[in-house]
Amino acid sequence: MRVLLTNDDGPLNDEFSPYVRPFVQHIRKNYPDWELTICIPHTQRSWIGKAHFAGKSLTAQFLYSKPDADDNSYLGPFIRPQLNRIDSKLPRDTRNSEISNDDIEWILIDGTPASCVNIGLHHLNSEPFDLVISGPNVGRNTSSAYISSSGTVGAAMEAVISGSTKAVALSFAYFNGEKNVDSSVVDLAAQKSMEVINHLYHNWNDGTDLYTINVPLSTSLKPDTRIMWTSIWENRWRAIFEGPDVAQLTNGSEIEDGVEGHLITFKWQPIFKNHKDSQYLAKTTDKDVIEAKMISVTPLRATFKKVEGLVGELSLNVKPNSNFFLITVNKQDYLYEPLVRAVRKYLPQLEVVSELPKEPKSVFHYGEYEQLDIDKLATEPTNYFANSYIYRKGLIRKHFLSHTIHSYVVKNPDSILSKAALETFPLELDYAEFLDDALDENWELRQELEKNDRWWIVKPGMSDKGQGIRVFRTIEDLQAVFDSFDEDGTDDEGEYFDDNKIVISQLRHFIVQEYLDNPLLLPSMGNKKFHIRCYISCRGALEVYVYNRMLALFAPTAFTPLKSDNFSPTDILDLECHLTNTCLQTKNEQKDISVAEFDTIPDLTEENKSKIKTQIHQIAHDIFLGALKVNAVNFQPLPNAFETYGVDFLVDFDFNVKLLEINAYPDFKQTGEELKGLIDELFDHTVHHLIVPFFDEGRSTTSSENFVKVLEYTANNW
Known part of the structure; x- marks a missing residue:
């Protein structure tokens, strides 16, 4: 989240601007996902409204303060920025060894607060800002007399008028002329301010352009101080x-023309x-509420007009220092920003942290499987929640998935899985030379291969990213594939030339699966073979949701039917048109990789799209129910967890859907930047439908148009 901060009191100063440093430090410490840019007037510019110095060119200077400083000291001013900010548009001089990348950068403009906002929005960042915070102002901004002249409110208004950006004007109201208060009061004011701002941002009223907030600087300020919607006190002067x-x-004398006087x-x-x-x-005016030492929130239009309908108390449902959202995903990860944005929207009472605080009441942990506390997940179902189950290899391991499907179909022959699952055989092999012995033990597979009447795919049961996948037809072909895995994969100069190989002794479990040789081909997409990536989420024990915005991932080249006389099972290049896993495509082929949203493909009618999605919903229902009922040892959903899987499907020429595989912790970035909105919406649904109920037990989980519940299982109820 990108935030621009300004004020009308100027830079760090004990007398004129004492509150901005602790406020910025609070944001840096408690909102690490915020990308904060500070652009403020170079001197105090109070009582200036939404003004600009018409005709005047403005210049910038730069100050730097330490993130943990307990005073208003700084380095500078400099005429060039001293930090290397990738998102900045400004030319930089980063040779100053006294300044580190952790230091706080203060951009000073010799103009008005409104000018700082205008310059900030349009000239400082390469990406647009999500929010403008103007303040904290030294003193209150209440009543029409003060607000209409306030540089703090004027700067927030400029954000709306010049950038259509959400904005808040924040003021710290001191009492009895005592603006220098104990630091603990300022720290609590910063905390309460951010709780209010965070809540407002994620619950923005459609009729509101900006909010003006007043927080009392008083020893009576508490974590549970009431927050009130207010109107403007319309005083006159x-x-x-x-x-x-x-x-x-x-x-005492008359001044004549041209005579100098006082x-x-x-x-x-x-x-x-x-x-x-x-x-x-x-x-209920801002003046009354702040005099009562409560927090006032006034929703405004950019014409100083009060927004109607917001009255009474504003409840944040905040329980300070008790509930946390722990995210251990790297901030640069594709999913970090949409995930945090959704949490801020639906769970503003949760504090987002990257390290678990001591003795939290409850925490939701989102991270990779290895980062989760498995012991807590198993033993603390009421206060530790996570984004993964502990046992789910009955679905995500290819040979276990094959067993799950087979066992379920035996008991439920009418299941859609009986025709949606490609014929699959498990194969266990220690070394290439033992293939013949392995086929003797798996005589059904040997019989099928000896028929030599169709093509097959061999896959390691525990690999991912397409590692070790090969297409073959005969037992001789399969032997050649395994022999190639045992060969040295380097060229004459020692460079490794085939990073798609695997080591058989490390991946002993394989599956041999029927190859789909009549795939659906789409002329508008170059007649390339494709598979559908569908995100399917499970919550608790057990609800299953299908995300209806699906991806179509295409092979790099047009599909060519397999022929024995011109296909080598050991040549990775011969797989180009047959395998759609983008991880198999070389860097030189990246320009040819095509990922599209399934619903946007023009060749498919709405009827055919609906037919495909209906089958996917039915498959999702049966495969997760099957894993629960016939492979309960290897799939154990937990009441305090959810998990999103990337599930891959093929579609044949007759629009029949075939299940390929189920992937845990899928790689969301394969969606690409152009379709990032698809992932943003997925995480919005994920937090809303799957995570919120962990913290609101009375909330029922529901479907939405693009997030459809396909299974709700309760014990002894099929």
């Missing part, structure tokens, strides 16, 4: 300047007049 004493200025000055001295209409005396 008369003269805001005191007039000059003419007699004193002229020394400068005429008007002293700043606002005189306010309260508006007496009863509609403004209701105790």
Whole structure:
């Protein structure tokens, strides 16, 4: 999430801008997924509204402070940025050894707060900002008199008007003229501010352009201080300047034309007049709420017009320091941003962290299987939740999946799996020279191969990314494949030339599967063979959901029917048009890789798309129910876990769907940048339908148009 921060009090300063440093430090520490850019006026610019210095060119300077500093010290100013920010548009000078990449960069503009926002939105980042925060302002911003003149609110308004960007204006209201308060009060104000801002961002009211927030700087501020929707107190003022004493200025004499005299000055001295209409005396204005030392939130249009309909108390459902979302995925990972964005949207009460705090009440952990605490997952079902089951090899190991399907079909011959599963045989082999013995033990497979009437695929039972996949027809072909695995895979110069090989002794379990030789071919996609990647999610023990936005992954070259006289089972290049796993395609072929959203393929009618999806839904229902019922040792769903699988399907010429394999922790980045919205929506559904119920036991799980529940299993209920 990209956030632009500005203010109207200027840079780090004990007197004029004492709150911005601890606020920025709080964001850096507690919201590590935020990419924060700070662009502020080079000096205090209060009482300036949404103004720009027309006709004036603005310049920038740069300050740097330490992320853990407890004072307002800094290095600079510099005329060039000193940090190497990849997302920045600015030219950089990164040779200063005193400044590290962890330091906080402050961009200073010799203009107004509104100008800082305009420059920030359009000239500082290569990617658009998601949110603008203006503040924290030193002092309150309440009432029409103050708000209409506030540089803090003016900057937030500029974000809306010039960038159509969500914005909040944040003010810290001090009392009795005491703006220098204990640091613990400022820290709590920063925490409460971010809880409110985070909630507002992920629950943005459609009629709102910006919010102005006032947080009381008082020892009465607590983690559970009430937050109230407010309107603007419409006060009025008369003269805001005191007039000059003419007699004193002229020394009692008349000033003639061209005669020098004292400068005429008007002293700043606002005189306010309260508006007496009863509609403004209701105790729900920003002034009333902040005087009661509660937090005020005022939703505004960019015309200073109050947004109607938001009244009463704003409940965040926050339980501080108790519930956490622990994400151990690398921040650069394809799924990190959409996942965190969805959590912030639906579970704002969860604090997103990268390390587990001490003694949390409950935590949802999203990470790779090896990063999860398996002991906690098994023994703490009420306070530790995770994105993976412990035992699921009955589905994700190819030879176990074959056993699951076979066992279920034997008991349920009418299941769609009886025709959706390609004929498959397990094969166990220690070394290539033992293939003949292995086939003697698997006489059914030997009989099929000796017929020499169809093509087959051999796959390691535990590999991924297409590793070790080969196509063959005869026992001699299969022997040649295994012999090639045992050969040295280097060229004359010692370079490894076939990274698709496997070591048989390390991957002893294989499956031999019928090859689909009549695939559905689509002229608009170059008549290339393709498979469908469908994301299927399980929750608890057991609900199953199919994500209806599916991918079609195409082979790099047009499909050519297999012929024995011109096909080598050991030549990886001969597999190009037959295997659709993009991991098998060489770097030189990347330009030919085609990944499309299934629904956008023009050759398929809506009727055929519906026919294909209906079969996928039925297969998903039966395969997960089958794993639960006939292979319960190897598939054990847990009430405190969910898991999303990448499930691959082939489609034949008659639109019959065939199940290929099921992959745990799928590689979402194969979707590509152009289709990233598909993954964004997937994680939005995932958090909404699968993760939220872990923290809201009363919430029922439902389907949506693109996230369809296909199975809800309860014990003793088939």
